[in-house]
Amino acid sequence: MRRYARTLVAFALATSVVTGTAGWVSTDAQQALTGPPPGSTQWRADRASVGAELPDPERATPAEVAAFFSELSPGERQLLLVRHPSVVGNLDGAPLELRYRANSLALAAADDPRYRSLAAAGRQILAFDPRGRGQVTEVFGDLRAADRVSVLVPGSDNDAGTFDRKTAPHGAPVGMARTLHRAAGPGTAVIAWVGYTTPVGVGLDAATGTLAEAGAGRLTRFAEGLTADGLPEPAVFCHSYGSVVCGLAAPRLAATDLVVLGSPGMRADDVEAxxxxxxxxxxxxxxxxxxxxxxxxxxxxxxxxxxxDPAFGARRVPADEARGHAGYFEPGTDSLRAFAAIARGDATESAPDAEAAPAPEGAAR
Known part of the structure; x- marks a missing residue:
């Protein structure tokens, strides 16, 4: 009887995914992109650029990377940037200004029409990896000067090729990040992080945690890189399948806030878990x-x-004015107002306009 009941649950899950969305999309399973940045083999073999062994992109912690770069002269940093732009541009813990310049070089060399818009002047690309479907991270605002930093972790169907898509703009990484930054105002910066292999369509990848597990490690390392570079711990906004990534990363993720929206679950029974x-x-x-x-x-x-669900124990973000799975960042909505207050660090217990008192400093939840 127990086995029969569990089979029914699994069947209900699969059926609901099909009927509750635009339909099941038959795709090949995605292979998670893991490991060090492109060009790491040449980086490891370089013994001459700065007269010292370079930190291993796979094994060195972001703190160790930051310490290494802090000892280099401007000329030595520039030499590494020119010789190894793909490594420097994706190396968590390297100075963000150096990463911006490195990724500008890497994008100029990519010569791929999918990434042409990413190479436009004025864009602050903090990471760019063209392998597979491609991964990209962009900053909105002055990250170095910001008092409060937010990171957006999107869900399915996001990669370097779709990063700038115009359909459902406020549900795309760039649209979400740009809108949140405008709403949060001065003193904030927002990062659109497509730094993991996302599911494509609605298939088994979206219903399992395999890609999320790989993404959780990458997200954790990325956040460590921010703090190693002297930046504030971020508030992390996690949309859809991105909330699965955030749930698995949560125990190790350096963050002030975890905000999930349109979540299918975080692979945890409640906040304590x-x-x-x-x-x-x-x-x-x-x-x-x-x-x-x-x-x-x-x-x-x-x-x-x-x-x-109130039983989960998370603080409530009002979303009555949002519409659909991609509508949480629509201008004028209660959800965007609440997100902006969280991004600024002045949200109260339940919502920015609630009567509840602000949470005590250092509170866990």
């Missing part, structure tokens, strides 16, 4: 199709409890 000192927030609008996906986990399928 996330084992994070960050404040945890959740938003789900009443028209989001994600609500039709059952919050179960069975035989590797599904992502568990709904973070927007």
């Amino acid at each position: 996330l084992r994070t000192r960050a404040r945890v927030w959740a938003a789900k609008d009443p028209t989001d199709w994600i609500d039709d996906v059952p919050n179960v986990r069975f035989a590797g399928l599904g992502h568990g409890a709904d973070p927007a």
Whole structure:
């Protein structure tokens, strides 16, 4: 009987995913991009550029990378930038100004029409890896001068080729980040982070945690790189499948806040199970199709409890004015106002306009 019940749950999950979305998309399973940046072999073999062994891009911690660059002269930094732009541009812990210049060089050399817009003057590309479907990270605002930093972790169908897409603009990484930065105002910076291999379509990749597990390690290292470079711990906004990534990263993720929106689950039963000192927030609008996906986990399928359920224990983000799965950052919505308050660091317990008192400094949730 128990086996029969579990089979029914798994069948219900798969059926709900199909009927609750635009339809099941048959795609090949995605292979997660892991390991060091492109060009690492040449970097490791370079013994002459600065007269010292270069930090291993795969094994050195972001703190060790930051310490290495702090000892270099401007000329030595420039030499490494020119000789190894693909490594420097993706090396967590390297100075962000150096990474911007390195990725500008890498994009100019890519000569790929998919990435032409990323090479436009004035864009602050903090990471760019053309391998596979491509990964890219962009900064909005003055990251070095910001008092508060936010990172956006998107869900399925995001990669370097779709990073600048114009359809559903406020649901795309660039649109979400730009809108949040405008709403949060001066003293803030927002990073659109497409630094992991996302699922394509609605298939088994989206229903399992394999890609999220690989992404969680990359997100953790990225956040460590920010703080190693002297930047504030970020608030991390996690949309859709991105919230699965954030849930798995939570115990090791250096963050002030974890904000999940349109989440299918975080692979945790409740806030306590996330084992994070960050404040945890959740938003789900009443028209989001994600609500039709059952919050179960069975035989590797599904992502568990709904973070927007009061029983989960997350702080509530109002989202009654948002529309659909991609509408949380639409200008004028209650959800965007709440996100902006979190990004600024002045959100109260439940919502920016709630009567509850602000959370005590250093509170875990």
